[in-house]
Amino acid sequence: MGDTRAILEQLISFDTTSRNSNLALVDWAVDRFQRLGARVRLTFDDRRTKANILASLGPAEVPGVVLSGHTDVVPVDDQQWSSDPFILREDNGRLYGRGTADMKGFLACCMAVAAQIATRKLHRPVHFAFSYDEEVGCLGVSRLVQDLLAAECKPAFAIVGEPTEMRIGNGHRGFFGYETQFRGKAAHSSDPSEGTSAIYPAAAFATFIQMLGAEKNRSQDATFNVGRIEGGSAINIVPSRCDVVWEFRPKDDSTTQEVLAAVETYLQTQTEPPTKTLLARVPPLMQNADAMAFAAELGGQLPARDLPFGTEGGFFDEAGIATVVCGPGTIAQAHQPDEWIAVEQLAECDRFLQRIANWLETPLRVSSGTKTSGAGGL
Ligand SMILES: [Zn+2]
Structure with a gap:
């Protein structure tokens, strides 16, 4: 000692x-x-x-x-x-x-x-x-x-x-953290049809994560959190960017694979597929x-x-x-x-x-x- x-x-x-x-x-x-x-x-x-x-x-x-x-x-x-x-x-x-x-x-x-x-x-x-x-x-x-x-x-x-x-x-559970970056096209909001908002698909994605979280949480397979959303610059500008920072904690590797596949499938259906950056990864x-x-x-x-x-x-x-x-x-x-x-x-x-x-x-x-x-x- x-x-x-x-x-x-x-x-x-x-x-x-x-x-x-x-x-x-x-x-x-x-x-x-x-x-x-x-x-x-x-x-x-x-x-x-x-x-x-x-x-x-x-x-x-x-x-x-x-x-x-x-x-x-x-x-x-x-x-x-x-x-x-x-x-x-x-x-x-x-x-x-x-x-x-x-x-x-x-x-x-x-x-x-x-x-x-x-x-x-x-x-x-x-x-x-x-x-x-x-x-x-x-x-x-x-x-x-x-x-x-x-x-x-x-x-x-x-x-x-x-x-x-x-x-x-x-x-213990794993931990996977991501930043998903949605990109659109800026325009003056007097004519939104000239631009593409990055915030609407980002908000929909946050809701998707919430639903996935509710399902996986019920089965105790994983927990989810959207921790930060950041995008847009002014009330009268169609936002060209919005980033969603989120994480999930799977109980095992197969849950990790399922979640990543579900998220990938969702994101690929977007007209402007966003990019995803891995922030942190701890295997279960x-x-x-x-x-x-x-x-x-x-x-x-x-x-x-x-x-x-x-x-x-x-x-x-x-x-x-x-x-x-x-x-x-x-x-x-x-x-x-x-x-x-x-x-x-x-x-x-x-x-x-x-x-x-x-x-x-x-x-x-x-x-x-x-x-x-x-x-x-x-
Ligand atoms: Zn320690």
């Missing part, structure tokens, strides 16, 4: 609000991982101001486990804090600071156990996967996952350490019995439950890796002023990761036809 706390203190001291670079934290963490002898890979954003860390210990040629978390935090703007959010403060069994619960506490537990894992004889690898820009739409993690699949044997399991109070989260995390059994053996708490929030777990699931969410701290503290994590939660996560360290040391079963990646051997 001493190590975890000291590491957390360091991690909190980096102001990695999503709008900032996270490279100071990355440099510090990479230095530590390299000194442990880890294979370290970085993937950057387009401007090279942010990076994902992939740090692997153990054999590269067999499936292991991914421990996944994000390095960025939400802003403290307009929040009343009792002390500096970027200086860790302990009070009455709680550690306060921006990101303690969401989710540098988990990263600290990971980095603490990494130092122990590095001294052991490993039969399976562990991959520490720390991303950027999770809080602004999970923008960084897809590069990390691609890089992981290209460089290492595909892992058997992924554990995403978002705060669940160490309870197993085994599923589907229940996976193997991942759940693995996490339960490690001490993750049951009963497993669906999560009311999206995570990077959907990306690992999409890559064919058995994934659950299980991490220290409570989601109720995420994004709050005076965000805290209980010391006891960090200790519980440390114990969970200790069991992963033991699993990594377990020799693989070599008889033909048996799985080498199962949870057995804990």
